[in-house]
Every structure is written in structure tokens, then in C-alpha cells.
Amino acid sequence: MCWRGFSVSIRSLKLSSALSGARPSRRASRSSAKAAEAMLCLPAASCWGWIRVSVMPCLTQRSGQREWPDPPPFRRDKRRRSRVSAGNFCRVAAYPAASSSCIGWRRELWQTPVRVLAADAVCVSERIVMAKKTSPPEPAKSSLFMPQGGGRATVGLPRSAFGGSGPTVGVPAGGQGGFRPGATQATPPAPDDIVQLLQLGGAHLAAGRLDHAGQAAAQVLKIEQRNPDALHLLGLVALGKGDAANAEKLIATAAALMPRHVNVWVNLGNAQREQGKADEALIAYRRAEAINPDYPDIFLNRGILYKDSTDYAAAVAEFEKLIELMPDNAIPYLRAASAATDAGRFRDARTYLLRATERLARIPLPLATTLSATYERLGDLEDALTWADKALAIDAASGGALAVWSKAKRRLHKGDKAVLAECRSRLAALDLGKVSVNDARLVSSELAQICQEAGDVDAAFRYFTQQNGHTARLPELGRVNRTAFIDEVGTLIDTFTEGFVSSWRELPVPGIEPGHAAAPVFLVGFPRSGTTLLDQIFDAHPQVQVFEEQPFLRAVRKSIGGYPKSLAGMDEGRRAAARDLYWQELRDAGADLEGRTVINKMPLDIVHAGLIHRVLPEARIIFALRHPADCVLSCFMQDFVPNGAMLNFLTLEDSARFYGRAMTLWRTYRSLLPLNVHEVRYENLVADLRGEVEPALEFLGLGWHDAVSDPAAHALARGSIKTPSYSQVTQPIYSSSADRWRRYEKHLRPVMPILEPHIRSFGYAL
Numbered sequence: 001m002c003w004r005g006f007s008v009s010i011r012s013l014k015l016s017s018a019l020s021g022a023r024p025s026r027r028a029s030r031s032s033a034k035a036a037e038a039m040l041c042l043p044a045a046s047c048w049g050w051i052r053v054s055v056m057p058c059l060t061q062r063s064g065q066r067e068w069p070d071p072p073p074f075r076r077d078k079r080r081r082s083r084v085s086a087g088n089f090c091r092v093a094a095y096p097a098a099s100s101s102c103i104g105w106r107r108e109l110w111q112t113p114v115r116v117l118a119a120d121a122v123c124v125s126e127r128i129v130m131a132k133k134t135s136p137p138e139p140a141k142s143s144l145f146m147p148q149g150g151g152r153a154t155v156g157l158p159r160s161a162f163g164g165s166g167p168t169v170g171v172p173a174g175g176q177g178g179f180r181p182g183a184t185q186a187t188p189p190a191p192d193d194i195v196q197l198l199q200l201g202g203a204h205l206a207a208g209r210l211d212h213a214g215q216a217a218a219q220v221l222k223i224e225q226r227n228p229d230a231l232h233l234l235g236l237v238a239l240g241k242g243d244a245a246n247a248e249k250l251i252a253t254a255a256a257l258m259p260r261h262v263n264v265w266v267n268l269g270n271a272q273r274e275q276g277k278a279d280e281a282l283i284a285y286r287r288a289e290a291i292n293p294d295y296p297d298i299f300l301n302r303g304i305l306y307k308d309s310t311d312y313a314a315a316v317a318e319f320e321k322l323i324e325l326m327p328d329n330a331i332p333y334l335r336a337a338s339a340a341t342d343a344g345r346f347r348d349a350r351t352y353l354l355r356a357t358e359r360l361a362r363i364p365l366p367l368a369t370t371l372s373a374t375y376e377r378l379g380d381l382e383d384a385l386t387w388a389d390k391a392l393a394i395d396a397a398s399g400g401a402l403a404v405w406s407k408a409k410r411r412l413h414k415g416d417k418a419v420l421a422e423c424r425s426r427l428a429a430l431d432l433g434k435v436s437v438n439d440a441r442l443v444s445s446e447l448a449q450i451c452q453e454a455g456d457v458d459a460a461f462r463y464f465t466q467q468n469g470h471t472a473r474l475p476e477l478g479r480v481n482r483t484a485f486i487d488e489v490g491t492l493i494d495t496f497t498e499g500f501v502s503s504w505r506e507l508p509v510p511g512i513e514p515g516h517a518a519a520p521v522f523l524v525g526f527p528r529s530g531t532t533l534l535d536q537i538f539d540a541h542p543q544v545q546v547f548e549e550q551p552f553l554r555a556v557r558k559s560i561g562g563y564p565k566s567l568a569g570m571d572e573g574r575r576a577a578a579r580d581l582y583w584q585e586l587r588d589a590g591a592d593l594e595g596r597t598v599i600n601k602m603p604l605d606i607v608h609a610g611l612i613h614r615v616l617p618e619a620r621i622i623f624a625l626r627h628p629a630d631c632v633l634s635c636f637m638q639d640f641v642p643n644g645a646m647l648n649f650l651t652l653e654d655s656a657r658f659y660g661r662a663m664t665l666w667r668t669y670r671s672l673l674p675l676n677v678h679e680v681r682y683e684n685l686v687a688d689l690r691g692e693v694e695p696a697l698e699f700l701g702l703g704w705h706d707a708v709s710d711p712a713a714h715a716l717a718r719g720s721i722k723t724p725s726y727s728q729v730t731q732p733i734y735s736s737s738a739d740r741w742r743r744y745e746k747h748l749r750p751v752m753p754i755l756e757p758h759i760r761s762f763g764y765a766l
Helices: 030-035 191-206 210-223 228-240 244-257 262-274 278-291 296-308 312-325 330-342 346-359 365-377 381-394 399-412 417-428 437-454 457-472 475-479 484-495 498-502 531-539 552-559 572-588 603-615 628-637 652-672 682-687 689-699 711-718 740-761
Strands: 007-010 013-017 038-040 051-053 089-094 108-118 521-525 544-548 597-601 620-625 677-681
Touching: 191 210, 191 228, 210 228, 228 244, 228 262, 244 262, 262 278, 262 296, 278 296, 296 312, 296 330, 312 330, 312 346, 330 346, 330 365, 346 365, 365 381, 365 399, 381 399, 399 417, 399 437, 417 437, 437 457, 457 628, 457 740, 484 603, 484 652, 521 531, 521 603, 531 544, 531 597, 531 620, 531 682, 531 689, 531 711, 552 572, 552 603, 572 603, 603 620, 603 652, 620 689, 628 652, 628 740, 652 740, 677 682, 677 689, 682 689
Parallel strands: 521 597, 521 620, 544 597, 620 677
Antiparallel strands: 007 013, 013 108, 038 051, 089 108
């Protein structure tokens, strides 16, 4: 074995060996161990202070053997604060090969003299934990435990890149090691096994074997109680098991021990994001970005956070940065398209996807399937079929691709019984036990729609039930509070009493906000009451601007501490602040408050009508109403994007109870508050559009315009329908959905006692 001369650049600090052939000493005293740490004094403007500079000499081997001289034993010595300048010789703390930026580094001290070539910049490294030497690992002979990516510090992308929210997986490079969790150990693992244990734990984590990964981390902690990599790994195991709070504690401890490792901060942010701690997560991601501004997982996970927070513009910006960093990977384009889709920007989503097809040498299945679904949403059914066929050519058993193919073909050949039979046959032949839960949901939903269109009511109801069963099993819903929304409705019902409203401080009723074209307008109603159709009708009017399902009121609610009880003591100053926040939310979304009547269409804002009246008493409310039985049945049948509110529609009984609670609250508001409301009935709307819409326009201070009479044409031109009703509102208005509940009357019979009071109250027939 011999040592070669070397020159290593770390950012702009450059060190060079002084002697070719210099060898580390086999013996070293405690004082020499201290002397071997090179410290760099940074400029006064730097906030980092004194830091450690670490360089590893090159190792060559002869006769096929690797020899590693003994470094000094571990010493918790004080850091020397000796100034390093150009031309000086210094001794440095050294890393073994290929372990400078991953889990399980081994810190070793070498006495190799080096010359400082330049010391006018910054090199920041972590606290170095000295440990006894270990032989460099031999190349792996088997890929059994090798992580994806050939042992890179990051195992591919975190699972969140594929739709979940998995961690960034950091593992050490090198071989697989010999320890297997669960195996009987004749003797306790020696310190030399730490790297192998961490490598193995990282491989188990990447493969989803969480228990084994946890056992490997636990073994390391038996050897070294505060090993930061083992704590990090154990935190990732907890995160994978859904225990985000414990994961945060473990990863935060690891971050304190190795504060300059980017993936630790990313994973800390992920653990905080899973708990809804958005502000804390953003701080963690910023810490990671300060360490490595080009680390892709920062932008991936921060984009996911923004998307989950419905800040779609910010999410798209993060994913666009990810595209810059990974232009030859499909994932950034898919993420950007997903965020654009959630924002209703389907044409932008198509643009991202087409850019990916131009850039990538091979089109992956998710890209082809998503592009097909996007074309179907835009009504470009021929293109949707083309891309669905390409996806099925990649995988003929893809449930998602087959569901989009069937939907596009069914819409293109509407009413064709032969096409319905073909679609049903192909979908029914698919083994749902061999596809993902999400694909099984999509296939079940499409089969239900086919059966309903064909008039097979019992089969349709069976498939709708199956669809909702698959929805309930979606992994991402494990962290969703399924009762939070209905509990909030219950709180509002209990709070809004005659005594509560009579205790409100009197405030003057403002007129139209100075400079605004009209008073604020809210389009509310229970889901599936015709709100999307009304959205297209009103938005077609040249003097109207409709915003579709954006949570503007959520920011207002959060700004009012103690809501709803604090509404009673609200003074004029706090009301003014809440009003200003609402206007700002609208302006940020592009509202033309000065030029047009702006309508906020968010159906379930119906439960916050009390807040609307207290903060914006001049507001006008359009209330969309439909037969309660039809409304509940349609909600049960609809394949909603799952969230805390929509999870109340997975069974007919839950759907009916949700309707009962929401409408009880609405009727309470109507009895206690002087709300300015105009009612639009779905059944009247589809029977006589002008007869139902013209009075609503007069209520808003607007005249009739012929553009509102063709909502289907407007919907196709708009190209931004976010709700599941997109395929209905792009067709000419039809009345077949009115009184549909009577065809399913035997299935609805168990929930009719819940709905009957509301059916009678709204003047509908049983």
C-alpha cells in the first residue's frame, strides 16, 4: 500500500498534500489527535464561526489487499481555534471513502500533512465524531439488500414523488453488510458493524420493510446511544408507520447532532408537514435549502406542502424548479401537472405533460395515463383515447388507463349500447386484486357509471358501494381526520342559538366597499345541488367573475381567534381587518373587484353563513337547492377527491346524516339572521333555464345576457372545471338527473327517516 499526493477542493477552500508517499502514523497521542484538527476562521460577516475542515487522502492497494493503519483512539477533545492561512501546513480529520454525505459516516483521524492553497472562502462541515478504524467495505456481491440507485446517499426520490409522502432515504454507500434484523446473533455487534447496520437499515427502509429497518437502527443505538444516523433512521421508520409526532422528535434530535445534512432537514419538514405544522415544515425546508440550494427533494416536498395547503401557484413554482433540476425525469412534470389540475388550470397541466413527452426518451405509464385523463377533462376525447391506447400498450392491465379509455369512449359514443357493453366487458375482466387501491377505485367508479347509463340500477349501486370501499382504503387518507368537518358543524349548531346572536355587539351595516363594482356574492348549497352548473351560467355573463371552490373564507376564519364564539364580541376594527383579508385573498387569486361582480362558489361555505353575515353583512347569497334524496344519492355515487368533508359520503347513511346536520344549521341561520338570500332550484333550472336564472341575475343587480343560456359552450371554452361534474356541464342541459332517486328508492329506504323532515321543509314530495 502507498499514499499518493492529492489535491482536494471543498467549495473554494483548497488543500494539497505536502509530501508524496506520506503515510498516516500508526501511533498517536492525545495531543497529536488534537493537533490533527484543522480549523478555519471565517470572515467577520459569517454567522457560522469556527468550523472544521476535513480531507481524505487517496488510498491505493497492492496485491489485492487493503491495509488500514490504526488511527488514534476516540477522544472528545476541544476544538483548536488555530487560524489557517495560505501556505501553512495543517493536519486534518479524514473521512473514509465514499461516506462524506450519507448515513453512517465513519470519522477517522489521519496525520497526513497538507498545504493550504487557499483559505479565502467557506467550507462548512458537521461536528466530527471520532471512532475507531474500520476496513473499507468490499464491493457487494449481491443486490439483495442494495438500495435503489447503487448505494447513493439518497435512494432515488422519496416515495412522496409517486403520490405518497414517504421520506428522503439516506443510506451509506458500500456493501450490504452482514447483519440481518431478526437473526440470532452469537455475540453483540462490534462498533465495526455500525456502517453495515445502517446500510442494511436504509435498504430495508427503501424496500418498505419498516420493522426490519427499525431493528437495525435499534442495534446501532445499543452500540452508540446518540448515533445521529440511527436516530434519523428510526425517525423515518416512525414516519413510515404514520407516527409523525414521534418521527419529528427523533429526526429533530438527529438534526441537532448533524445540523449540516440536507436530507435530515427535509425529513424533519416532512414529519412536521404530516402533522399539519406547515410553518415549522417550511422553516425546516429553508434550512435544507441553505445547506444545498439544488437538492431536488426540498422542492418536491415543499411543493407537496403548498399543494396540500391549496396554494397551487406556489406548488407549481416549486415543481418548476424541480423540472430545472431533473429535466429528464417524469416525476417533476407529473407533479407540476397535478398542482395545475388542482388549480383548475388543465391547459397548463397538458403543457407540462407534453413537455415531458418531448424531453423523455421513453414515455412511462403514469405520464401516458395522466395525459389521457387531462385530455378527457378538456373534452378532447380523440386525443384522450390515443394516449389511453399508448398507456395500455405499456401495460394492458393498468386500471387507471383502462378507466380513462372507457370514460372517453363512452362520452364520445354517448348512448351507444354496443360501446357500453364493450367498456363494461373490458373493465369487469380486470382483476382488481392485482391493481392499486386507487386504480381499483377508478375502475369501480367507471363500471358504476356504465351500469347506470345502461339502466342496470342494482349493479350500479353495487359498484358505487365498491368504489367507496376502495376510497376508504386509500393510504393517504390514513392521516385525515374523518370527523373534523362534521364535528365543526355540530359545534356551530350548538353555538348559534337565539341567546348567542342576541349577545352580539352592534355594528353598522356597510354598503358596497368603496371602489368595488358590487357587493360580495357567495354561491353555496349542499354538494351535487347544481352549483357547478350555476357556476358556468353566471361566469358566462360578461359582468361576472366566478371563482370555483377556493378556500377564501378559511383564511378569514383562521384570523378570528376563538371562532365562532368570538363573533359576539367582534368590534369594528377586527371586522375591518377580516374584511380586508377577504378582499386580499380574492385579489391574490386575480379577482376584478373594481370591474365585475365577483362570485365565490364554495358549496360547503353554507355552514359558515353566520361568519359571512358577521363580517360581510351586505353580502348576497345564492342558495342552490335540490331534492334532498337526489342530493344525498348523488353525493354517495360521486367519486369525489377525498378530503375530510367528502369522506362523509362513503356510505348512504353517513351522506344522509351529513346532509341533515348541514341543513339543520342552514335553517338555524335563516331563522336567526337576516341573510340576503336568493334560492335557485335545480329541478326548475334544468326545466326552464331562463325562467330560473333571470330572477337570480336581477337579485345580483344584473340584466339578462344571451351568453348565459349556453353553459356547455362556456364550460368547454373555459377549460377549468375543477369539480367532478365536468363531464355533465360540458353537455347540453338535461333533466334525467331530476328525481333519479326514485329508481334507487329501495336502496334509499333506510335513510329516508333522516331526510324526510328536510324534504317536507323545502317543499318537495316524498
